[in-house]
Amino acid sequence: MTDIPRRAVSRTAKLAALPLGFAGRTVLGMGKRVTGLASDVISAEIQQRTAEQLFSVLGQLKGGAMKFGQALSVFEAALPEEVAAPYRQALTKLQEAAPPLPAATVHKVLAEQLGPDWRGFFVTFDDKPAAAASIGQVHRAVWRDPEGIPRDAAVKIQYPGAGDALLADLKQLSRLGGMFRAFQPGLDVKPLLAELRERITEELDYELEAESQRAFGAAYADDPEIFVPAVLAATPRVLVTEWVEGIPLADIIREGAEEQRDEAGRLMAILHLSAPMRAGLLHADPHPGNFRLLPDGRLGVIDFGAVARMPEGTPEPIGRLAGMALRGEADAVVAGLREEGFVSGTEPIDAQAVLDYVRPMLDPVATEEFRFTRSWLRSEAARLASPRSPAYQLGRQLNLPPSYLLIHRVTLGSIGVLCQLNAKAPYRAILERWLPGFAPVG
Incomplete structure (x- = not known):
């Protein structure tokens, strides 16, 4: 029925080869260590070769491998520069590119989902995809609405077979955790993969995505800063929406002017922080391929397959604890973290050490304006992930409660994009407006 099942063996073989290649490079590193080559040089060389092969393979795949690659790519800004630089372009490609389906397969899906006379719904339909991603591809068309008025559409x-591909790839990738830590020590991919698996069923249901998109659209109707395209039609495997014309965030990251970067970052922060309060939903897929900067200055959002349902908005303790940390209330911070499950048991813990662990993460909202940079994120990643760091040792005493996992992952992803943008904005004021409980000064 499609090329995806026929490629399954090839895809699995490519993924399976990754740890074998990594093992070979580890042996190479051991050999060089015997000859006296500095261990940090060996480590950097292994990191670069491993990551280069990893992203090369992920970039060739659909299904779960590409979905994982997209999720991982937003953390590119946290990688050491010598590791990230050689294949930053490959990471960006993961955000918006994949081999397209043949036109005959596209037509077959449209006939199955919209009926044999599917062409009657369109004035024109371009067989060549405008974009392709992990579980689907987008074609540009002109939709004929019920009144017969043509509308530019995506x-x-x-x-076909996307669900099976996702499950098979994620199962294979779950075995590669040790390899990922070779180029980013402290990176635990298992929670990320587990959370992606939980999202598969929802993302495969385009009718559910349409429902989420309509909810976002209602929340941001006529908004001067955020644009959500209208849903024109939806079936389980075909989704037709308004076409969004604008500059992809990936292009702004690569070559945008400073004012574009700053404005895109400000709008991204507003969307991330305001959506739970306004829509009762959190946009849970913050990679740059899902956003456009429109000619009128608004941020266009074009994918709602992954959302978190938050009918009560963002949990109030997040804002309250952040404010306490900024005010230096160490004992209150520990008490609040223990109440929320971030500190388990009743064993005593050094409150000042906990505050010292948390406080640097809040630098972006400690002042009126802040510029997110790759160097800032790398320094934070090193502080938290290096086994020699006091923060690393303390972090082993803290937990991430399951109820906060998705919020944590999306926030980290959004920060990764802001650092790629090198965006400066008044983030503290945005938090004060949209984050319940946040009060940085007494």
């Missing part, structure tokens, strides 16, 4: 078509 037609998202799910790859």
Whole structure:
């Protein structure tokens, strides 16, 4: 029925080869260590070769491998520069590119989902995809609405067999945790993969995505800063929405002017922080391929397959504890973290050490304006992930409660994009407006 099942063996073989290649490079590193080559040089060389092969393979795949690659790519800004630089372009490609389906397969899906006379819904339909991603590809078309008025449209078509591909790839990738730590010590991919698996069923249901998009659209109707395209039609495997014309965030990251970067970052922060309060939903897929900077200055959002349902908004303790930390209330911070499950048991813990652990993470909202940079994120990643760091040792005493996992992952992803943008904005004021409980000064 499609090329995806026929490629399954090839895809699995490529993924399976990754740890073998990594093992070979580890042996190479051991050999060089015997000859006296400095261990940090060996480590950097292994990191670069491992990551280069990893992203090369992920970039060739659909299904769960590409979905994981997209999720991982937003953390590119945290990688050491010598590791990230050689294949930053490959990471960006993961955000918006994949091999397209043949036109005959596209037509078959449209006939199955919209009926044999599917062409009657369109004035024109471009067989060449405008964009392709992990579980589907997008075609540009002109939709004929019920009144016969033509409307520029984006037609998202799910790859046949996408569900099976996702599950198979994520199962294979779950075995590669040790390899990822080779180029980013402290990076634990298992929670990320587990959370992606939980999202598969929702993302495969385009009718559910349409429902989420309509909810966002209602929340941001006529908003001067955020634009959500209208849903024109939806079936389980085909979603038709308004076409969004604008500059992809990936292009702004690569070559945008400073004012574009700053404005895109400000709008991203507003969307991330305001959506739970306004829509009761959190946009849970913050990679740059899902956003456009529109000619009128608004941020266009074009993918709602991954959302978190938060009918009560963002949990109030997040804002309250952040404010306490900024005010230096160490004992209150520990008490609040213990109440929320971040500190387990009743064993005593050094409150000042906990505050010292948390406080640097809040630098972006400690002042009126802040510029997110790759160097800032790398320094934070090193502080938290290096086994020699006091923060690393303390972090082993803290937990991430399951109820906060998705919020944590999306926030980290959004920060990764802000650092790629090198964006400066008044983030503290945005938090004060949209984050319940946040009060940085007494």
